[in-house]
Amino acid sequence: MPALIGPDISKLKDRTISAGCLAAAFVCGTSNLAFCRVGGPGKSNVWTGMEVFPGTIDDMIFFEGRFHALTTCELMTVFSISPSPESDLPDGRVEICHRSFFMPMRIETVMPLLRESADMSRYLVVSRNKLLMVVRYYVTAATAAGVGVGVSHARTMLFKVLQMEKFCSHGGFWEEIEDMDGRVLFLSRCCSRAFEASEIHGFEGGSIYFLDDINFHLSLRNTKATIPFHSIHQSA
Numbered sequence: 001m002p003a004l005i006g007p008d009i010s011k012l013k014d015r016t017i018s019a020g021c022l023a024a025a026f027v028c029g030t031s032n033l034a035f036c037r038v039g040g041p042g043k044s045n046v047w048t049g050m051e052v053f054p055g056t057i058d059d060m061i062f063f064e065g066r067f068h069a070l071t072t073c074e075l076m077t078v079f080s081i082s083p084s085p086e087s088d089l090p091d092g093r094v095e096i097c098h099r100s101f102f103m104p105m106r107i108e109t110v111m112p113l114l115r116e117s118a119d120m121s122r123y124l125v126v127s128r129n130k131l132l133m134v135v136r137y138y139v140t141a142a143t144a145a146g147v148g149v150g151v152s153h154a155r156t157m158l159f160k161v162l163q164m165e166k167f168c169s170h171g172g173f174w175e176e177i178e179d180m181d182g183r184v185l186f187l188s189r190c191c192s193r194a195f196e197a198s199e200i201h202g203f204e205g206g207s208i209y210f211l212d213d214i215n216f217h218l219s220l221r222n223t224k225a226t227i228p229f230h231s232i233h234q235s236a
Contacts, residue, residue, distance in 0.1 A: 022081050022094075024060060024067050026190075033060070033069065035081050037094050046093045050079075060190050061124040063131050068101070070124055070133065076101035078170075102171035106162075110137055114157060117141075123187045123210075127194035131164040133174055134187055136210065159208055161185075180206045189213055 019038060027034045027049060034047040060069040067079040080097045111118060114137060121136045137157045162174040182205035186193045189211075197205035 022062070022067075024062075024079075024190075026057065026060075033057070033067075033079070035067070035079065035094050035096055037081070037083055048094050048096060050096050050098070058122040059124045059192075061126065061131070061192070063124075063126055068124060068131065070122055072120075072122070074103070074106060074122070074133075074174075076103055099170065103164075104173055106174050110135075110158070110160060115139060118157065123189070123192050125185060125187065125192035125194050127183055127185070132177070132185075132194070133162045133164065134185060134192070134208070135160040135162070136187070154212060156210075182206070185209070187211065 021038050023036045023038055025034050025036075025047070026032070027047075032049060034049040036045050036047045039045050056072045058070050058072050060067055062068075065080075067081065069077045069079065077098055078101050082095045082097075083093075111120065117139045118137060119140065121138065123134045123136070125132045125134060136159055138154045139157065140154050161177045161180060163177050164172045165175050166172040182197050184195050184197050184200065184203045184205060185208045186195075187208065187210035195203075197203050197207075
């Protein structure tokens with residue numbers, strides 16, 4: 001990965017968390033969500049939980065003023081968050097309104113060509129005011145790490161980048177992008193970012209960098225000490 005200098009580092013840092021901003025989190029497994037409006041210094045934050053439809057959530061992102069959650073079946077749910085009208089409730093309590101975002105089922109053309117052990121992982125990222133879904137195709141192999149212990153390693157085969165095109169306020173479809181046109185993508189669960197190559201030093205347009213977080217949901221069942229460290233790789 002190219003070295004980052006000066007302004008490039010600040011561009012890639014997480015956005016500053018300020019009082020009044022909205023926050024969302026995966027809780028109690030990947031099929032449940034919680035939302036909160038962050039309070040000021042010294043104030044408590046109360047999270048409002050919400051169970052969504054069955055299935056594993058692959059990723060979630062804040063786009064056009066709402067949270068968009070995507071499942072492994074590529075079902076999209078949109079969450080609108082507003083402060084609770086009950087002023088006597090603790091700071092952070094919010095009202096949640098959600099609806100399904102209608103999208104025709106995408107025909108998968110890559111998986112049938114890969115080996116049986118292949119699988120997919122999906123990321124949401126905003127680029128040029130559009131919502132992208134990046135599909136990562138990978139195979140998993142187990143290697144021995146000690147007596148009676150096996151470690152799984154994922155080998156990424158390829159990526160497919162699709163852009164959401166809306167045909168109404170609550171519906172759209174995914175259209176594949178053949179050329180990333182000078183963009184650089186950094187992929188990680190719930191915090192993917194997109195940049196123009198001209199904005200960051202040392203990165204080539206059309207590159208994808210990603211965390212090897214295929215099994216990120218397992219970390220919800222582990223202690224901090226057992227969560228593995230993952231390196232950043234560049235796609236071939």
